[in-house]
Amino acid sequence: MKTQAEIIRSFLLKNISEHPSDIVALAAQKFQVTRTTIHRHLNQLIKANKISKTGTTRQISYSLLDSFKKQFSFQIHQKLDESDIWSNYFQRTFLTLSENIYTICEYGFTEILNNAIWHSQGKSVITKSYCKDDSIILTIIDDGIGIFDKLAKTFNFEDKREGVLAISKGKLTTDPAHHTGEGLFFSSRAFDIFSISANQLTYIRNNLEQDWFLTSNDYNTSKGTTVSMTISRHSKTDLVSIFKKFQDPNTLAFDRTHILVELSKFEEERFISRSQAKRILFNLEKFRDVTLDFKSVKLVGQGFCDEIFRIFKAKHPEITIRYVNANPDIEFMIKRSIATAKL
16 A cells, blocks of 8 residues: 555656646645645655756746657658647657756757758658756757768768868858758757767767867768757756857857867878868858867967968958967967968
């Protein structure tokens, strides 16, 4: 026979999805106990990883962790709409999250799913969500040609790894008439961890540690592209603040980017040649403010710096090029190229 505590917790688990915000009042009235008693049972369910709690004071909302576990498959066709899929299959559960997290999840899900529908050249797409530990994970998998192979073919990259560097800058799209290339860029910065796996490559951006890296998965021969997006249920990240960081404050145009120089290096290369610099410069004419991040880079060559800070700058004087995390040797080479340009 169930104890009173077990009966109360069963009631909470059964009704919390329908009453995420008023479950405390509902249960207290039904069992004629204090709200403090109900809160105690809810805390026990949180500790047991049965439910989650978001918000504070009057904005508190509870939800079943299992309710986030979803998986749906769809055949790709022109009438498939990412917003309809979100509202029909995911929205209700995600509305239990705080507004900033809900907005990020909705934005990332719909933008990445739209890319799969219109650009993957696949026949089907799988959408997934689940809760692990303290985080929400969204995954979108298509069976198309793979994003890195498609970028290499579209832009004639010699190496498909160039596509990783190119998408990290933003404003890259294979269909400029219909898409700006902003969705992938901002999604990759809004989530705590964002990853793209395709064509035996995986690009991971860890925004918690401000780290980006590329790995090879030669053993993975599966078709298509897999995008995974992870965010803590307690994240304070705000999507609008991410937009503002890369927008002109006056025109609101997306005209700023931040580039991790390390991503332009393949295997054991050193940053010596002009060809490496050109990987970084690809598509930069679309921006007006560029920050080059030399994190983890130990040395750069004269040709590398000359191509960026003298030749490119002379062709595009309207573009501001900044640099961060440069060690003294790198800073010397950069300032030397800038001085040469002035002469």
